[in-house]
Amino acid sequence: MIALGGCYAVWVLALFYAGSVPWVWWIPAALAAALHSSLQHEMLHGHPTRSPLLNEALVFPALSVFYPYRRYREMHLKHHNNPLLTDPYDDPESWYVAQRDWAAMSPIMRAVLNANGTLAGRLIVGPWLGLYAFARSDFGRWRRGETHIPGQWMLHLPALGVVFGFTWACGTDPLTYLLAVVWPSQAILAIRTYIEHRAAPAPEHRSAIVEAEWLFRLLFLNNSLHALHHERPTVPWSKLPELYRAEADAVVQRNGGYLVRGYLSVFARYLFRRREPVEHPYRRRIDT
Secondary structure, eight states: OHHHHHHHHHHHHHHHTTTTSTTTTHHHHHHHHHHHHHHHHHHHTTOSOSOHHHHHHHTOSOTTOSSOHHHHHHHHHHHTOGGGTTOTTTOTTOOOBOHHHHHHSOHHHHHHHHHHTSHHHHHHTHHHHHHHHHHHHHHHHHHTTOTTHHHHHHHHHHHHHHHHHHHHHTTOOHHHHIIIIIHHHHHHHHHHHHHSBOOOSSGGGSBOEEOOOHHHHHHTTTTTSHHHHHHOTTSOGGGHHHHHHHHHHHHHHHTTTOEEOOHHHHHHHHSSSOSSOSBOSSOOOOOO
16 A cells, blocks of 8 residues: 555656656656556455455556556456466467468568567557557457447546546646656566566466566566466565565476566667567467
């Protein structure tokens, strides 16, 4: 609750002083929006209360704008089906493309996805590409009969109203907020998602352990210890470091040695080069 209160306080103060500190206010506002997304992740996993409605109410304002909370909750819980991690059809958070679909893509789309495979591309293109893919998937699901989806998007409108109403009252127009706060906040989160999964034959080897720098540990609420989070998704973020310290060697052994020594090393290695091919190495989807 302290993290949540601090998040809202920083965001409110940043927007309140936006008029007097131009080009500076967006930094704390973007950091707060990124932290808010991490807090939403905690809420959907059942923290800090046992009430899903209360948890949802605590993070109701859509500081990062892009994703309706209930859609995010539904799709993220599907993502926690560990045997299907990274599958481009069955993991809703996979960035991979099945080989058959890759072969059918236009050269322009392939170029975009190849750029998105670098960390720089993920920071610049990734937030908008992710939103496009999410909205396109939801539209297709609705057309195929998942009639609850429009209602979840409609509930997002008052959450957006709270945010844009406050930003407008503080003298910040919606476009500026999107470009100066939402885009950077999504880019910050993309640093985590860029490295947290890999395609591997064994499901337990698909999630990373990142021994993150302190700022990233805070912004991601220890979700950098991702393999441990996938093993025990109900453990609160504040307890993950203690668990990791107690069994670090065993955790890294279980995840196949997928250990990253900090996000700065990810920048140094992958800023302008792809970490791996966009095509999923063994998901060809030859069936129809």
